Amino acid sequence: FEISGRYSFSIPVRASLAVLSVDMADEVHFGFCPVNETSTKQFVVQNTGDISAFFSWKYSEPFVMEPDSGLVHPGDSQIITVHFYPTAATSLDATVTCHIDEQIHPVRITAVAKYSFIVLEVGSDVLNEMATEIGTHGRNFTKEGLNAFVANFGEVITGKKGEFPLMLRNPSEVATSYRLLGEDLDSDPTFSIRPREGVIPAGGSVPVRCFYSPVATGAFSSSNYVFETPAGGQARLTLKGLAQGPAVSLSQ
Numbered sequence: 001f002e003i004s005g006r007y008s009f010s011i012p013v014r015a016s017l018a019v020l021s022v023d024m025a026d027e028v029h030f031g032f033c034p035v036n037e038t039s040t041k042q043f044v045v046q047n048t049g050d051i052s053a054f055f056s057w058k059y060s061e062p063f064v065m066e067p068d069s070g071l072v073h074p075g076d077s078q079i080i081t082v083h084f085y086p087t088a089a090t091s092l093d094a095t096v097t098c099h100i101d102e103q104i105h106p107v108r109i110t111a112v113a114k115y116s117f118i119v120l121e122v123g124s125d126v127l128n129e130m131a132t133e134i135g136t137h138g139r140n141f142t143k144e145g146l147n148a149f150v151a152n153f154g155e156v157i158t159g160k161k162g163e164f165p166l167m168l169r170n171p172s173e174v175a176t177s178y179r180l181l182g183e184d185l186d187s188d189p190t191f192s193i194r195p196r197e198g199v200i201p202a203g204g205s206v207p208v209r210c211f212y213s214p215v216a217t218g219a220f221s222s223s224n225y226v227f228e229t230p231a232g233g234q235a236r237l238t239l240k241g242l243a244q245g246p247a248v249s250l251s252q
Contacts, residue, residue: 020101021049022072030084030111032202034174036230039084039111045098047072059096062086063109086113116176117233118200120149120208121167139164147234153212153241162212162241168227170200176233182225189213190221191239214243 025043033039047053055078056069064083072078086092091112098105122141139154141164156162170176180196192211200206214221220242227235 018050020051020053020103022046022053022055022100022103022105023048024080024098024105025107027108027110028082030109032112032114032174033084033086034116034176034229034231035086035089035113036232037085037177041082041084043080043082043107044077045072045080046077047074050074053100055098055100057096057098060094062092063094063096065096082109084109084111086111089113089115114172114174115231115233116170116172116174116229117147117231118176118178118227118229118235119147119169119171120227120235120237121169121205122151122165141166144238145236148236148238150238150240151210153239155242155244156212156214157246158214158217158243160214164210164212164239166208166210166237167205168200168208168235169205170202173202175199175201175204176229176231178227178229180225181228182223184223185225188223190215190241191223193225193237193239210237210239212239212241214241217243217245219243 023046028041028043030039030041045055052071052073054069054071057065059065059068062085064085066081066083067078070078093108093110095106095108098107140152142150142152144150151164151166153162153164168178177199178197180193184191185196190213192213194209194211195206198206212221220240222238222240225237225239227237
């Protein structure tokens with residue numbers, strides 16, 4: 001600045017430019033995942049800059065990013081959920097990209113999809129215990145064919161309830177959900193199975209309780225069921241039982 005052409009002075013001016021900056025994961029690793037089921041992982045997009053950041057994701061199946069776009073204000077964060085739904089056993093190494101203004105942030109995603117399978121089991125200690133119960137005779141558990149099993153309650157007194165505890169085991173490397181299928185699940189009260197659905201961790205097992213409640217003395221009952229996983233794994237179970245009347249004796 002000049003005053004009357006004789007005096008001058010200066011005023012320093014400084015300004016900070018607003019910065020667009022975000023922080024997020026570079027890689028997401030799913031590990032082993034079950035086929036035909038959705039697995040999820042989460043990470044955070046953090047706005048570490050001075051201005052709001054609008055983001056959008058570019059991706060392809062079998063991965064889905066949620067939300068696939070949004071606005072993150074300075075100092076705020078957004079949780080991103082990655083959904084993975086494989087339809088076959090495979091190993092994947094993919095890259096999705098997050099677009100923020102002119103910036104592109106690649107995120108590497110790795111996953112291994114595997115088939116799950118299940119089997120039914122019963123311990124010898126349970127069989128021995130059941131053989132001593134009053135009103136039951138000839139109980140046994142046998143394998144008949146590929147992953148097909150028969151639980152025979154033997155003879156159960158009419159009006160009483162027989163129980164056959166089993167274990168549904170998942171020896172595979174991935175967790176799996178399951179459900180019970182059967183033509184007489186709701187129409188025939190003679191047999192019942194609990195639970196009808198659930199999730200079994202990798203290498204784990206869940207207890208399954210089978211019940212037989214005969215109502216007509218002398219009647220033989222048999223029903224077929226299937227425990228099924230989304231990947232197509234099956235464990236077939238046949239329940240059998242014979243209704244026996246109470247023993248009566250006369251003495252003089």
